[in-house]
Amino acid sequence: MGQIKACLFDLDGVIVDTAKYHYIAWRELANELGFEFTIEDNERLKGVSRMTSLNILLEIGGKTLSDEEKIKLAEKKNENYRTFILKMQPNEILSGAKEFLEELKNKGMKVALGSASKNAMTILERLELTHLFDAIIDGTKVSQAKPDPEVFLKGAEALNVKPEECIVFEDAEAGVEAALAGNMRCVGIGSPNVLGKADLVIDGLHQMTYDKLMKLN
Numbered sequence: 154m155g156q157i158k159a160c161l162f163d164l165d166g167v168i169v170d171t172a173k174y175h176y177i178a179w180r181e182l183a184n185e186l187g188f189e190f191t192i193e194d195n196e197r198l199k200g201v202s203r204m205t206s207l208n209i210l211l212e213i214g215g216k217t218l219s220d221e222e223k224i225k226l227a228e229k230k231n232e233n234y235r236t237f238i239l240k241m242q243p244n245e246i247l248s249g250a251k252e253f254l255e256e257l258k259n260k261g262m263k264v265a266l267g268s269a270s271k272n273a274m275t276i277l278e279r280l281e282l283t284h285l286f287d288a289i290i291d292g293t294k295v296s297q298a299k300p301d302p303e304v305f306l307k308g309a310e311a312l313n314v315k316p317e318e319c320i321v322f323e324d325a326e327a328g329v330e331a332a333l334a335g336n337m338r339c340v341g342i343g344s345p346n347v348l349g350k351a352d353l354v355i356d357g358l359h360q361m362t363y364d365k366l367m368k369l370n
């Protein structure tokens with residue numbers, strides 16, 4: 154592994170909790186289709202793409218639909234979801250995230266976003282965080298979902314660094330796997346039971362500093 158030169162951040166669950174808005178929008182869709190969708194069910198949708206999320210939801214409800222119907226439902230859910238994210242405020246940034254991003258910028262570390270979300274740009278704008286990223290790789294720029302490393306490899310490429318010079322911050326198991334598959338180091342945000350493959354697991358970015366990061370070199 155080379156010296157750490159770049160940090161790649163997942164969005165949902167690392168910088169902001171958009172999962173709660175995804176949940177409301179998916180639950181409303183499930184209810185319209187005539188079945189329940191619980192907060193435990195919602196865990197299965199974290200970090201996965203919009204269409205995969207819909208497929209999981211339909212599997213839970215025992216529904217089989219045509220591709221055409223599925224595209225319409227995914228669009229409907231997204232329109233509903235966007236009404237929530239368009240009202241987001243910078244005070245929704247998770248504890249310590251902005252401070253850590255600012256510290257990285259001051260130290261000259263390169264920073265990129267690596268998110269499955271096609272709404273990532275809107276969310277970063279609403280949170281007033283866009284200027285802290287040197288590159289943004291989101292769901293509009295990748296074809297392979299995590300655990301495929303594409304999103305992070307594209308991040309490394311955009312920052313002009315080697316994968317082994319990158320460290321990823323991720324809250325989803327599939328995201329940790331994506332980082333490792335890309336030959337990158339990884340800090341897991343959440344439970345060591347789920348993210349045990351990461352090099353370090355912390356509760357949130359409030360526990361992270363540049364000095365702690367350098368210890369992972």
Ligand code: B16
Binds near residue numbers: 163206231268270292
């Ligand atoms: P969208 P991340 C992911 O964000 C979410 O965790 C996941 O629940 C969602 O389905 C996915 O983005 C796609 O989001 O519908 O906005 O394109 O964790 O990769 O930042």
Ligand code: MG
Binds near residue numbers: 164166200
């Ligand atoms: Mg996430």
